[in-house]
Amino acid sequence: MGGKYRITGNKYPKMRRPRRRGRLVVLSVASVVVLGMGGWGTLQLIDVFTGGGRKASAAGDGTDCGVRTKASHSPSAxxxxxxxxxxxxxxxxxxxxxxxxxxxxxxxxxxxxIGDVGNATKQYDKKVKGTGLLLGPATALDTTLPVLGTQLPGAERRTEAARKGAALDLLIGDGFKELAAQQDADRALTMLARPEPEPTTKKGC
Known part of the structure; x- marks a missing residue:
């Protein structure tokens, strides 16, 4: 061989192939980019199906759904x-x-x-097809009628504007069998006097 290399004696110079570091670096960077894009896409799909974005926003602001309002009773008039x-x-x-x-x-x-006990007047005789009919003055609609209604839950309630006095009429209808069991009537009276608290709600939801 002439030129750059000269052979002398019995030793030959070692010929090395050019290193390919540049190509390896490019391949490594490309692999990292591809893996990064795949991971980002996977996270986006998870957020779409699990609502991750909503959870993050709820935790970040001051109106998270974990704050519950206190139960409140509805005061009677x-x-x-x-x-x-x-x-x-x-x-x-x-x-x-x-x-x-x-x-x-x-x-x-x-x-x-107990006031009068007997047959219904001609106006209602044999004309009450349900369990019963509870009649009272207009002022009884939200007062005495509901109380009497606990004894006969299926009875219709009706008021008469021209009715005088505070007494109520319980007209027994064709569908009547008996009054509600006293235990059930007492429970209904208790719930009527002390309504259950309203269900708690979550703020910001």
Whole structure:
């Protein structure tokens, strides 16, 4: 060989291939970029399906959904009257005999005052198809009628503007079987006097 290399003796110069460091660096950088883009795309898909963005915003601002409002009771406009202050006329509007007296006796045991007991007037006789009908003056709509209604839950409630006095009428209808069990009626009275608190809600949701 001539030129740059000259052979002398029995030793030959070692020929080394050019190093490819530049190509390896480029391949390494490209691999990192590809892996980074794939990871970012995966995170974006996870956020879409799990709502990660909403959770992050809720945790970052001051109105997170974890703050609950206190339960509050709905105050009644006025205290409900006790059964001993309510006078009830028990009237039978069916063709079955003895219902008025039996029902009146049971109401008396439960603390109600009993007025008239007998058959319904012609206006309502044999015309009450449901369990019963509770009649009272306009002022009884949110006071005495709900209290009497706890004894006969399925009864219709109705007020009469021209009605005089505070007494109520309980007209027994064709669908009547018996008054509510006293235990159930007492529970209904308790819930009526002390309504349950409203469900708690979350702020900012």
């Amino acid at each position: 006025k205290p409900l009257p006790e059964p001993r202050t309510i006078t009830v006329n028990v009237l039978n509007a069916t063709t079955r005999g003895g219902l008025a007296k039996k029902t009146a006796d049971e109401l008396k045991k439960r603390g109600f005052k």
